[in-house]
Amino acid sequence: MRALYTAATGMVAQEMSVQIISNNIANMQTTAYKKQRAEFSDLMYQTLRRAGANSSNQGNRLPVGLDIGAGVKTTGTPRVMTQGNLLPTGKDLDVAIRGEGFFRILMPDGRTAYSRAGSFETDDQGRLVTPEGYLVDPSITFPQNSSNIQISQQGEVSVLLPGQSQNTVLGQIQLARFVNKVGLQSIGDNLYLETDASGTPQISNPGVDGMGNLLQNQLESSNVSAVTEISDLITAQRAYSMNAKVVSAADDMLQSTVQMLR
Amino acid sequence: MQNALYVSLSKQVTLRREMDVIANNLANMDTNGFKANDVTFEEYLSSKARIAHPSPADQRVSYVRESGSTTDFSEGSLQQTGGTLDLAIRGEGFFVVETPQGDRYTRNGSFTTNEKGELVNMQGHRVRGQNGPIQFDQQDSNITFSREGTITAINGIQNQVIERAKLNIVRFNNENALVREGNGLYAAAGQTAQPVTEKTSVTQGSIEKSNVRPIIEMSRMMEVMRAYQSLSSMMTNTDDLRKTAINKLADTTS
Numbered sequence: 251m252r253a254l255y256t257a258a259t260g261m262v263a264q265e266m267s268v269q270i271i272s273n274n275i276a277n278m279q280t281t282a283y284k285k286q287r288a289e290f291s292d293l294m295y296q297t298l299r300r301a302g303a304n305s306s307n308q309g310n311r312l313p314v315g316l317d318i319g320a321g322v323k324t325t326g327t328p329r330v331m332t333q334g335n336l337l338p339t340g341k342d343l344d345v346a347i348r349g350e351g352f353f354r355i356l357m358p359d360g361r362t363a364y365s366r367a368g369s370f371e372t373d374d375q376g377r378l379v380t381p382e383g384y385l386v387d388p389s390i391t392f393p394q395n396s397s398n399i400q401i402s403q404q405g406e407v408s409v410l411l412p413g414q415s416q417n418t419v420l421g422q423i424q425l426a427r428f429v430n431k432v433g434l435q436s437i438g439d440n441l442y443l444e445t446d447a448s449g450t451p452q453i454s455n456p457g458v459d460g461m462g463n464l465l466q467n468q469l470e471s472s473n474v475s476a477v478t479e480i481s482d483l484i485t486a487q488r489a490y491s492m493n494a495k496v497v498s499a500a501d502d503m504l505q506s507t508v509q510m511l512r
Numbered sequence: 513m514q515n516a517l518y519v520s521l522s523k524q525v526t527l528r529r530e531m532d533v534i535a536n537n538l539a540n541m542d543t544n545g546f547k548a549n550d551v552t553f554e555e556y557l558s559s560k561a562r563i564a565h566p567s568p569a570d571q572r573v574s575y576v577r578e579s580g581s582t583t584d585f586s587e588g589s590l591q592q593t594g595g596t597l598d599l600a601i602r603g604e605g606f607f608v609v610e611t612p613q614g615d616r617y618t619r620n621g622s623f624t625t626n627e628k629g630e631l632v633n634m635q636g637h638r639v640r641g642q643n644g645p646i647q648f649d650q651q652d653s654n655i656t657f658s659r660e661g662t663i664t665a666i667n668g669i670q671n672q673v674i675e676r677a678k679l680n681i682v683r684f685n686n687e688n689a690l691v692r693e694g695n696g697l698y699a700a701a702g703q704t705a706q707p708v709t710e711k712t713s714v715t716q717g718s719i720e721k722s723n724v725r726p727i728i729e730m731s732r733m734m735e736v737m738r739a740y741q742s743l744s745s746m747m748t749n750t751d752d753l754r755k756t757a758i759n760k761l762a763d764t765t766s
Contacts, residue, residue: 251528253535260539267542287593289622289634290543292536294694299580301689302702314580314688315701316551318529319536322543325634325695328624332594350653429629429650449627452650460651460667489541492726496535499737503531506744507524510751 252320253500259321260493263290266324267486274474275483282346282366282440283472284329285479293320328432334473336465342399343370343378346470349462351425354387354453355380355441362387364426364451367440369469378407382439390421403463405456425461426451515558515573516750520743522575526553527740529578534733537724545620545696546722547583548729554579585687588619588723590715596655597623597631600720603712605681606698608640608705609633615640616697617682617690617705622719635695641677648676659713683708 267288277283301315336346345368347353352364365380373379376392392399396409398417405423410416428434433447444451456464533551540546556575590600599621601607606617616637623639626632631639631646638645641663648655652665652674661679666672682705684690690698 251531253528253531256532256535256539260535260541263539263542290540291620291634291695292540292543292546292692295692297691298578300701301580301691312580313686314552314582315691316578316581317549317692318532318551318581319540319549319692319694321536322539328622328634330593330595427650429648430625430627432624433627447627449629449650460653485542488726489538492538492541492730493535495730496531496538496733499733500531500535502737503528503740506741510744510748 251500251504252318254497256319256321257493257496257500259293259323260496261490263288263322263324264486264490264493266327268483268490270327271479271483271486275476275479278472278474278476280367280440280472281369282334282470283474284331284334284366285472285474286327286329288327289325290322291325293323295319329434329436330473331431332473334470336468337471338467339369339469340467341369342467343372344368344467344469345370345401345423346465346468347425347456347462348465350427350460351456351462352427352431352442352451354424354426354451356385356387356389357441358384361443363437363441363443364428364434365440365442366470368464380439386423388421388424390423392420401464401466403457403465405464422455423464424453425456426453427461428452517747519573519575520747520750522556522577524740524743526551526576526578527736527743530736531733531740533581534729534736537729538726538733541722541724541726541729543620543696543722544622544719545588545618546724547585547588547619548722548724549581549583549692551581552579553577582688583690583692584723586723588721590718591721592718594717595622595719596716597625598717598719599623599657599679600715600718601681601712602715603708604687605683605708605712606705607633608680608682609637609697610640610645611635611637611697613699615705616693616699617684618696618698619720620696621714640680642680643677646677646679652676657714657716659715661714679714681708681712681714682706683712 270286270288274285295317297317299316303312305312355363355365357363370378378386378390390407395412398410400408407421408417408419411418429449434442435445454461533549537548553576556577558573609616623631629648651667654666656664663676664673665676667674684703691701693699
């Protein structure tokens with residue numbers, strides 16, 4: 251009985267939906283986390299009668315066809331790349347991007363990853379790194395005894411060196427943007443990798459060419475909305491149990507068929 | 513006698529078909545742009561075993577068989593997603609996407625861009641504008657769709673509003689003759705796409721959800737299940753009747 255398998259695809263899809271919602275909720279407090287959503291589409295149809303086929307030799311045509319669907323499948327889990335709220339943290343090396351763009355992070359294996367999480371630190375040599383210790387590209391090194399770190403909206407990093415009255419410019423933070431940022435691959439640690447679908451990065455300074463501005467002492471929070479996630483969770487859960495009911499109803503029908511044979 | 517069995521059987525076959533359709537509707541209750549499906553049935557009269565003269569004619573026995581599937585094209589509810597490239601059509605009409613098999617039509621407006629900056633759906637098929645594919649520039653931001661489907665963007669370098677393209681939204685005279693192909697796509701099957709009227713509009717930042725009404729599907733499911741079960745018991749009774757007849761009539765011991 252096809253209904254059994256059709257309902258099973260529905261249960262699989264809803265299970266996927268619950269997985270994604272729980273991951274979103276788990277990452278509610280993750281810096282610059284972008285929520286995912288499950289995207290479903292209907293599976294193929296078996297056409298038993300095709301609309302427009304001749305129903306008589308006089309040229310009458312069937313106005314409607316007879317198509318029976320085979321269920322649902324998950325097409326993708328795209329990320330919703332909207333801006334998260336900005337949270338003031340008061341920490342000098344916390345930088346949020348307001349608008350388009352990603353920080354460029356140099357991975358230990360030599361690849362470049364992209365991230366919007368701007369909670370940076372310095373390592374033992376004074377270089378600007380992510381909480382995992384990965385270097386920010388282009389590299390910026392803070393000399394010892396430097397104070398009063400300033401990061402401008404355009405990404406210029408400057409510090410006050412001992413014995414000087416004015417800030418010295420140390421370097422420039424650059425941002426990358428993609429024509430299809432939804433196509434980036436997530437690798438965890440708030441990092442994304444370039445893929446064939448994302449297109450090649452376009453690199454430029456913050457605040458120019460449509461790039462976002464940098465805001466120091468702020469962090470971008472995740473764009474997960476608790477209310478939406480919970481109502482999605484309820485929907486998914488109910489949809490799951492309805493599909494389960496179809497399985498048991500189809501099973502009842504089969505059982506009554508079997509009982510005819512005594 | 514046999515007829516009662518066959519009539520019940522014909523109904524059971526259609527009930528199973530109806531169950532398949534309900535299962536598909538419920539499986540797709542969360543599929544964007546999905547339209548609920550339904551099957552229609554018709555009476556099928558058997559030919560007469562005996563014609564009128566001289567004795568009265570046979571009763572013609574009527575069976576049931578499926579005649580077609582119809583689609584409920586009413587609008588699904590809108591879910592706000594906030595996505596720039598999430599679009600919903602209010603009123604009748606379809607988006608046009610280019611597939612390798614030719615143009616296909618869909619109500620699912622969950623779009624994205626590909627690596628070349630073209631507007632595509634989640635399967636990677638390009639969405640058609642009125643003048644071919646819709647192309648964005650890498651520096652585009654603040655992409656806006658007007659209610660008529662005109663797409664504007666602010667270009668980062670020139671920092672001015674540029675009109676990019678206009679969505680091609682079409683309608684059909686007989687929506688029910690469209691052939692469902694899965695993935696939320698419909699094929700025209702010989703019909704010509706017509707331009708939409710002014711009543712159709714595009715909403716940005718929302719997605720049209722499935723128009724399946726779960727409560728109705730559930731109650732239909734109960735109805736189908738009970739009908740199937742009562743037919744099963746009727747068939748069992750008919751079978752019992754026949755068994756008794758055979759036993760009684762063939763009883764030669766007395």
